[in-house]
Amino acid sequence: MDALTWTQGSSPRRVMIVDDEDLVRASLADMVELSGYQVCGQAANGYEAARLIGSAHPDIVLMDIMMPTMDGVEALQIINATRPTCSLIISAYCSPGLLEQVTRAGAQGYLMKPFRPSDLVPAIETALAQFERSRLSTEIDRIEAFFERAWSQASAGSSIGRALEGALVEACGLIEETGYVLVVRQGARMRALSVRGVKGISPGQTLGPADGRLGVALQRQGICRSHLIGAPSDQAAVLSLQVALDDGVLGCLCLLAPEGYSFTRREECLLRAMVRGLSTFLFRVRESRPHAWNMWLDRRLGRAPVARRRR
Template sequence: MCAAAEQGRDSSRFIIARFCRHAPWHRPCCLQLGMKTRRWRVLIVDDHAPSRAAVAEAVGAQGGTVVGNGSRVEDAVRLVDKHRPDVVLLAVGLPDGDGIEAARRVMTALPCPIVLLTSHTDPDITAGAVEAGVLGFLVKPLRPEELAPALEVAVSRFRELEAVRKENEELKRKLESRKLVDRAKGILMTRMGLTEPEAFRRIQKTAMDTRKTMAEVAQALLLTNTMGPLSTTR
């Protein structure tokens, strides 16, 4: 490779690295993560056979396993569903679309860590990839020593994001349950002349007696606007 080409290649890698330092998946400990025992199950979607072979070789050298290969956007979701990989490597350019569209489909159907394989550093591609849920980048032709940190950071960041998502879902569920119970208390207070604590205890006791959640009891009350068969003695 001539000096100018090598300089351009290194410049592209610098741009990716600099971007990643400010991207949401960056963590200062990424090099330490690369020291862990690597047992990733990797899916590769790339229509360029030499590139796919080089990536597969690097994955194997780092202790990982390639569980599947694809070459088209339409392969991505199908193969993720079939193999349930730990991480997916997607090439930007694919015959029936691009890796960003493939990433978007995967993240919609079966979310998992995704690293994009790219031969250039177009800001629009980078921004679109991040929006689609991509958590890492590798520049073609692949340098094997760059693989482990990229995969480890993507997997680690995905786990963090999943934990936050689940926490947010739980908070949302609790908020919705509280709203239901508050509305049900209001009905009992109006129709039965109960105080707020009495209305709460009525719903709580009914939930215990029927082995339902308070939200389920509240929902039933709201639907019928009466305790009906769910009512209990005060």
């Protein structure tokens, strides 16, 4: 797990189409695919849409309003209560009251039927941008809360490692299909200080020489996208960012995902938020509990404890 090659590129946005008219769904599907998106699912009413949302994993739902069985407003309420998803209303009906209803239900935009194909892409992209800004802000707030809770636990005397790993696990849970490893440079070697969801790596394990390609990535101050040649296929894609753990101890927080996974700009922002939260947590712990911090770091790095001057 040491040779790196750089990867880039992304898959097309996934679109679910919900409309009770077969011809409308077919026409929308053609427009969507000709515009460069991928149709990941279709539904004839709100009930079907709510049932399929978990398996289709759309980036955006094009939702009609007036449908049998379950209308678009009720469907959005159910969907956003369980799996918040970007949505664009596509309907021939519009009124101030209806606009208020769909906005409350979580829709990011409204496109009136009939419309031209050239209207679809701007409407989709505007809705996606609005949804992602709102989602990212909420997720960053949650990451800050995870590390603030970890600090409260550690400052009250709880295990530093348990508090730290709890925050990292919760933060990484915001990104599907990923595990993490907190890598530390120790002399000429690198070790895993903390790890979760990554097969074949345990805390304290030596990962490779510090002058290898992974070591070079650890030295980079910005976001590093890489591909681990020879790694298991479920942890070959890596997104990493440097973090200072202690005086003279340089670390790197790495998110690992399956082969072919393309990390997004959102996930880069989340990694930066994780590193900010992690850095603040570590600084506060080092200042308030230096002895406990040094003991934990010594155990994880397998180094002999040494006498240290009190801070």
